[in-house]
Amino acid sequence: MAIDYYKKAEKNASTGYDQTQEIVSRMLAEIEADGEAKAKEYCQKLDGWEGDVVVSREQIEAAKAKVPEQLKADIQFAYERVSRFAAAQRDSIREFETELSPGLFAGQKLIPMETAGCYVPGGRYAHIASAIMSVATARTAGVKNVIACSVPRDENGIHPAILYAMDLAGADTILQMGGVQGIASMAFGLFTGKPADILVGPGNRFVAEAKRQLFGRCGIDMFAGPTEIGIIADDSADPHIVATDLVGQAEHGPDSPAWLFTTSRALADAVSERIPGLIADLPETQSKAADAAWRDYGEIVICDSREEVVEVSDRYASEHLELQVEDLDWWVAKLTSYGSLFVGEETTVAFGDKCSGTNHILPTKGAARYTGGLCAQKFLKIVTYQRQSREATRDVAATTARLSRCEGMEGHARTGDVRLAKYYPGEHFDLVIDEEV
Numbered sequence: 001m002a003i004d005y006y007k008k009a010e011k012n013a014s015t016g017y018d019q020t021q022e023i024v025s026r027m028l029a030e031i032e033a034d035g036e037a038k039a040k041e042y043c044q045k046l047d048g049w050e051g052d053v054v055v056s057r058e059q060i061e062a063a064k065a066k067v068p069e070q071l072k073a074d075i076q077f078a079y080e081r082v083s084r085f086a087a088a089q090r091d092s093i094r095e096f097e098t099e100l101s102p103g104l105f106a107g108q109k110l111i112p113m114e115t116a117g118c119y120v121p122g123g124r125y126a127h128i129a130s131a132i133m134s135v136a137t138a139r140t141a142g143v144k145n146v147i148a149c150s151v152p153r154d155e156n157g158i159h160p161a162i163l164y165a166m167d168l169a170g171a172d173t174i175l176q177m178g179g180v181q182g183i184a185s186m187a188f189g190l191f192t193g194k195p196a197d198i199l200v201g202p203g204n205r206f207v208a209e210a211k212r213q214l215f216g217r218c219g220i221d222m223f224a225g226p227t228e229i230g231i232i233a234d235d236s237a238d239p240h241i242v243a244t245d246l247v248g249q250a251e252h253g254p255d256s257p258a259w260l261f262t263t264s265r266a267l268a269d270a271v272s273e274r275i276p277g278l279i280a281d282l283p284e285t286q287s288k289a290a291d292a293a294w295r296d297y298g299e300i301v302i303c304d305s306r307e308e309v310v311e312v313s314d315r316y317a318s319e320h321l322e323l324q325v326e327d328l329d330w331w332v333a334k335l336t337s338y339g340s341l342f343v344g345e346e347t348t349v350a351f352g353d354k355c356s357g358t359n360h361i362l363p364t365k366g367a368a369r370y371t372g373g374l375c376a377q378k379f380l381k382i383v384t385y386q387r388q389s390r391e392a393t394r395d396v397a398a399t400t401a402r403l404s405r406c407e408g409m410e411g412h413a414r415t416g417d418v419r420l421a422k423y424y425p426g427e428h429f430d431l432v433i434d435e436e437v
């Protein structure tokens with residue numbers, strides 16, 4: 001395989017990971033031991049917030065009054081599309097019951113989780129869209145208690161438009177607390193008395209690691225850490241658009257990877273030439289973040305064939321993957337690892353990020369090898385049941401007894417024996433396999 005790293009990143013997903021892991025496990029242990037007081041202490045220390053943690057109805061109404069009408073309409077636009085797509089995904093799986101053999105019925109039920117904890121990031125930017133992505137999807141799934149939390153932005157608490165979006169999307173309780181302390185509060189049921197059955201939502205490396213460490217104690221959607229963009233582009237692509245899209249996502253933060261996979265050296269030259277100017281042209285905060293991200297995590301990979309591009313791209317398993325290539329259908333059919341695919345130049349990652357309808361809470365750091373993004377199904381327990389007639393018990397009980405004995409599980413075998421003895425008194429069954437295995 002001929003792969004040429006036109007630009008290779010100096011850092012990768014594991015850079016600084018040990019330190020993050022250590023900080024997060026210490027914070028989680030302290031908050032679990034000392035409860036609300038410790039969570040508040042971290043909130044004060046890391047985000048300077050000393051006010052109420054549970055947002056009141058008055059604060060929500062005051063926030064609503066501050067949100068301009070056009071922004072309300074835009075939030076509504078995003079909310080409608082995200083909810084509609086989430087409902088279509090939910091409806092794509094269903095409950096059923098099937099008769100596997102005469103009298104033996106097995107079924108599937110979909111049971112919404114009781115309590116969801118939705119994290120809405122708010123450190124660097126006001127992630128209004130993230131509030132819709134998690135809260136509206138939990139509601140669509142039928143979760144009973146939806147708790148949301150985010151970082152208090154200033155002396156007035158959470159950004160008013162985030163509060164507005166959380167409320168519109170249907171959050172029951174909103175906590176003014178971000179980072180590890182916000183995640184821990186939802187997991188341990190602090191301030192609400194309702195420990196989350198599942199924690200969802202994106203966040204920085206501390207937030208993503210806190211969710212990872214809490215997995216098992218509660219469910220999580222997936223590892224949704226620092227944003228990633230991959231673009232597959234060939235000679236037919238517009239280098240200005242490709243470069244703008246890479247820089248557009250690199251502004252997320254200094255640890256956000258942006259990758260270009262191409263078969264065209266001419267395109268690599270043209271994109272690489274444009275990127276520094278596009279970064280410099282951003283406002284200062286965004287420019288600094290994108291500059292560090294492109295310097296440390298940006299890559300341009302040139303391959304000899306499109307088959308090689310597919311192999312490389314699937315290995316990176318990018319959270320977002322754009323296709324700016326000829327023969328789009330070929331690529332759509334071949335690619336297998338990505339969080340969400342943006343097909344053709346007319347669409348772009350930011351459309352999905354903000355309002356087009358697909359969920360933007362997506363797997364990062366290679367998690368797209370084994371999962372897709374947030375969807376209603378993540379909030380549903382897909383459980384099974386069975387029931388059967390006495391007649392069906394005849395075969396199932398006898399088979400169970402014989403299989404169990406071969407496994408050495410006599411107790412299991414006898415649960416079959418007693419039923420056969422009760423339902424078919426006086427009848428003989430061969431419940432032991434005599435031959436040596």
Ligand SMILES: NC(=O)C1=CN([C@@H]2O[C@H](COP(=O)(O)OP(=O)(O)OC[C@H]3O[C@@H](n4cnc5c(N)ncnc54)[C@H](O)[C@@H]3O)[C@@H](O)[C@H]2O)C=CC1
Pocket residue numbers: 023046047120121122123124125127130151178179180181202203204205206207223224225226227252253256319360361362363364
């Ligand atoms: N994968 C996905 O689906 C998405 C990912 N994102 C990512 O979410 C992230 C948002 O990050 P932020 O703006 O930072 O907001 P954030 O809300 O995730 O994190 C801010 C919090 O981090 C905590 N924190 C900061 N420094 C800390 C330290 N040294 N020790 C312990 N805690 C610390 C603070 O408590 C603060 O409240 C970005 O990386 C972005 O790329 C955003 C949207 C979607």
Ligand SMILES: O=C(O)[C@@H](O)CS(=O)(=O)O
Pocket residue numbers: 127129130202226227228249319353354360361362
């Ligand atoms: O990782 C992501 O999905 C983000 O790009 C979403 S947003 O741009 O922060 O809305």
Ligand SMILES: [Zn+2]
Pocket residue numbers: 227249252349350353
């Ligand atoms: Zn984005």
